[in-house]
Amino acid sequence: MRRRLLLGAAASSALAALPVRGAPPASAFAETGLAQALRACFGDRPLRETDHVQIDIAPVAEDGAIVPVQVRIDLPGARTLALFSDRNPVPLLARFHLSARLGTQVGTRIKLAESGTVVAVVDTGSELLVTRRPVAVTHGGCA
């Protein structure tokens, strides 16, 4: 409860500093920038760089419409994995709710609108761990 109050206070002060369209998106899958999408998912919690989360993705994607990506999570107690692209109209690509039964890797195929950075954030409950990988896109994926 205390946490919620603190977040509320932070949000309203951030709102005051922003122009008209400053309201937080109703959905984390809204069309925004990466920073806003991260805030919609995680509030103001800090992100810490980690080696325990690895993004396996080709450095050059010929076709941005279908880009295979696999994330390896070498961490006990990972609860969620969120994948973002900083150059897509909707930066949040996917969010995975993990379980103790799950192995270390989760894979899917994403769209990348243009060359940029793919960001993986793992929430352990106590920490947010982040890994980034640049990807050059030859033909944009109409994302």
Next chain:
Amino acid sequence: MNAPRDAGTIRVRMTRAGADLEVRALIEHPMETGRRKDETGAVVPARYIETVSCTLDGEAVLTADWGPGVARNPSLSFTIRNIPGPSVLRIGWRDNQGDRDDVAIGIPAT
């Protein structure tokens, strides 16, 4: 839109690796972003899978929330550790238009 389709949209490939099970699901779905225009110039409405759930004997193994940034005909791959014995893997999806499908697969004992 809520009626199940005639043919299944979900294909699942499974590979045993000891007591673990590698799962790859392929889903037939357009994953329309809502920004693409058709040949007449009309905007094709957004139509994308919002949720995929994977359960083993009713227990959640992996749940995915997706947006329009997941590729057309999406794939989802993961591993389930320590399959206890004969069990049932169920994979289902629901999209933003309320369409859905699911499949249940019996996993034999090793």
